[in-house]
Amino acid sequence: MNTKNITNLLKAYFIESWKTDLFQFGILVAIILFGTLANGASMHFAIFCATIFLMIYPERLFRNLHSNSPKIHYLSIPASNSEKVVANMLLANIYYVAGLALSCVIGLGLAHLYLTMRGFDGVSLQTSINGNGILLMYGMLAVFFFGSVYFRKKTTLSTIGVSMLIGLIFTTLFSLVLWVNGIILIPKDAVFGDYRWSFNYPEDISERFLNALFYLFLAGEIIYFYALSFLRLKETEA
């Protein structure tokens, strides 16, 4: 991996799409402002909009991969796949997130100015976002990043659809497990609805341990999806 190649890739990206990015950040600021006019400014609304922007972004990062002739063009850029993945990871994880955060701050700031000038209360900065939320957002970004490399067209929608399908399958499986265990465990002469499933939260497990487990799982998930994106890009090249 050559850092010069990564720098060149980043430069090429900025030359190509700084206008689009600025336009998108502008749209986010405008949405937050108009959202304020409609129903009062809030941090939650800004974060919600920014998350949607973040979901769509990887599709743009790899847009050259989604049609045939630019695909060859993209694959023939003189940089290795790992360099391309790392450059795009930097763009998605640092640059774009920072841009969105800045747009949120500007949008909320303008909204605050507008509200206070009209004599209303300012923007409430109360939010439920914390370390877990931010990590969850990065985990989601990794999934969409992989989706944008994996699928050929409409990658954001495909990723959402497939994720929902997998979620549905797992929920069905869990219901099946409950049902089968109910048949096995609950006595045959029990009247329907006699038993009630209720699991007591194990008290001997500390919250810190659960948090650590959550962080480990998400870190693993993020590494897994970026590694798979790299592998998939390599396969596309072959």
Add this chain to the structure above:
Amino acid sequence: MKKYTNKILIITLIAAAVLMIVVSTVEIRKAFHNGEIKTHKEWETIHVCPTTPDVPLTLDSLESLSNIEK
């Protein structure tokens, strides 16, 4: 180059599903043997009506209760 991505994805999904089934089955059985899965009767005595009221709930008794509050 051999294509590994699909295989890795499928293996991960199957592994996750098997893990989910095994863990949830074990947990459900543990809960059942510890008595955490209750009959409705047990549940109601614990959560809904901790003590049965001595006074039958009628309109008159309610009125007398509100008089006490006054």
